[in-house]
Amino acid sequence: MRVPRSREAAEAGTAFLAALIAGLSLMVPIDFAWTSRSSVLRLDLLVFSLPQAIGAGALIAVATAVLSSALGGQSLRWGVALGGAVLLFVNHLLGRHAVLGTSLATLNFLDSIAGGLILGGSGAGALSRSRVESRYSWATPAWLLGAICGVVAEETLPEAHPKVVEQHFPQNWPGLDTPPLWLIALALLVIGLRFLREPGAQPAEPHSIQLPILPIIAGALMIGVSLLGSRVLARHGDNLPAIAVTIAATAIAAILVALMLPGRDGAQVLLAVALAGAGSAILATSIPGWSIPGFMVLIALGLLAGIRWPGVRTAAVGVIGLSVYTVLAVAPGHPGVLIGLGQVLLALLAGYCFGAVAPRHGSTRVLGIALIYVPSPVLAVRGYTRRGHCPQSELGKSCTISDFTSFIPGWTATALAVGCALGLWGLLRRRPEHDPVRAP
Template identity: 40%
Template sequence: MRSYQVAAETITALVTATVAGLALALPIDFGWTSQTSALQLDLLAYSLPRAVSAGVLVAMIAAVLLTTLGSTKVSWGTTLGGLLVLLANHSFGHAADPHSSLSTMNFIDSLAGGLVLGALGAAVLHHRLPAFGWTLGILISLLLGSVNPVPRIGGGIDESSILHWHATDMPPRWMLVLAVVLVAFGFLTYRNRPATQRLSIELPLAPILAGVVLVLITLASAEWLARHGGNQAGIGLAVVTAVGTAMIAAMLLPGRDGEIVLLAVGLSAVGAATVAAELPAWSIPLLVAVTAFGMWTGTRVGAPRACLAAAIVLGVSTALTSDTDMAWLIVGGAAIVSWLIGFGLTSARPRYVPSRVLGTMVIFVPSAVLGMRDYVARGEYALQSPGHAAVCTVTSGSTETPGWTAVLVAAGCLAGLLVLRRARPLPATPDTATGTSADD
């Protein structure tokens, strides 16, 4: 493939993944959102984590089906179809009135965004530079989402937020139109590209099962801790569950492909504890550059164990400095997390495309640490009635608890990584001996 075609495909993957990631992760928002009822906003907040998780599952299933089919034309066509659904959904939303269902449109947005990411992954992840653009676009969408706070996992938006609501309209329609044009060009250009693997009549269910187990149990743990984060036994159970499900998913994937899942779970836990709830807009270009540098480093030095070890150190630092309000420390922590995630996602080298899709997409799913952090910030509301008087009391947890919880999750993932490598050693052949990672 010529250099200009590689560049065009890389740019297409970058822009499209950014657009789809924004549609998947952020709540849908229009100019009339502040005029809708509090019930609609609460339903949107309550359903957002489930919509994101559903979109991640759609991405995983689409990647498995399209990779098994082995048709480049179908992969690009599915990507284009998902973008057209996104564009139609946003166009309808702009023309709708405040009585329209935000939660329904948000579910459509998340499902279509997941479909685009899964189909695009099946189309471009076989090629190095487009795969780099796909991964970077996903991480950029997460960073852009960090500028604007999203509703809590526990649900609910307070009245002050409604009074000062500023519509974000992410992704904007001009980005959707640009992505549609780029993908349409890609469909016309690459539709006759030879398939990267032969058509298979057998549908591999293990990767789909791995995604279902990992996503659903992770979401359930996050929602439970968002309401009951003060229970030490519950926190311990959530940690064991997070590590256990990550290990099960890793073992269900072929070979050592599960490394990327363990990396993603450990890094997302530390990131959920470290990154501020709302980052300043000026920090986003810096964090994008740091993320890209981390990805570039990961493509040259594969060190998954060192990456998780560094994440554990960062988690300890986060727990010890949980009460700080120094801007340089907050942005610096976010920069380190960005570098580690970029490094970790490219440091792992899965051979099967859906494995990379699952490992990358799992960072969208709200983790148990994020649920714990939400509980610490919001507290647990309880009604007491001494003398027939109802009083609302709030009991908050320790601000350092999310950091220590993230440390335990990352340490468990590191242990799981060692177990996976021991259970599935690389074959002693000249080809693999020269292609192993730096910390094998």
């Protein structure tokens, strides 16, 4: 029987807002009005611990999705998301009234843990097969849209450092209180209402009982390799052998993870790793806030196109094409228009990649989404080409930060996309196609 439209819209809105808040909590470093007055040491600790916090939150999201799907029903899944929303609200409420010496890195880790709980719980609830009364649910694209928009919205925030950084000057950190407390409170309210509407006892998702641990192991492996590779290339981004070895290791890890997952579910991981690399090479470091609605529409169009005309191979070719485009966009020397076009293509492609692949297990989709949050080695290469050895420059000297002036990030993203595409080709040949019924 068809779910009433009003209820379906409410479920889709809840899924979107939960995923958006979770994504912002993972991607955006925590800050308050008093953050800009913190010491340089505390701000540096926050910056340097941010990748580890994102990785921890992403792994928590995967573990939450797997365990809540395997051990309980919708009440457990949305209950976990509600617990994460409560933690996020309390963390921001206490943080706003904290003393100046409070550890920002600790608050940020709590933010990432809360974001992981919300992302995993809401993802398991929105993507669950056992809850869908018809063949398809609008909660799925709504959750995916919110999760992807969390990455785009993060780019609208001003950078923590100006274009020229003087080492003796306390860092220019804008206190924006992001995500705002009112938005967290709204998410807490709608997730709480969704939790109260669920029955107290429901069976676990049968398709996840067969798979209680594999996505967690796969996520730990992929996230660990990505963080290690990013750490290496952040210091050796001009060393071509180091780049080659790191990108090869990342692609091999993605292929191994894809083979660990059942059937063709691993295709989501391979596309996510390649897409994260391409996005790291083309996405601008500052997007005007007025452009966010437009990017949301583009992502939604990509999602609908992927759902209507799914094609895993088409998505892989598109990621390779976008990676090559990032190289060509740098060639003119003044790539403003070309970079803008690249970001439009990225929004459409991101939506298409997640709409075109329908894994049987909702936890696999959560894993794929989590991987676009984790810093890609390509991002580390781009950061190095922008700053070089700026953090290690001599005291009192300044260093210029530039962007879109090097071909290396684009070629690095292309190499990673090709490696993942080869793995995808092998996976599709090795594994028979699953039944045509699309997972929600």
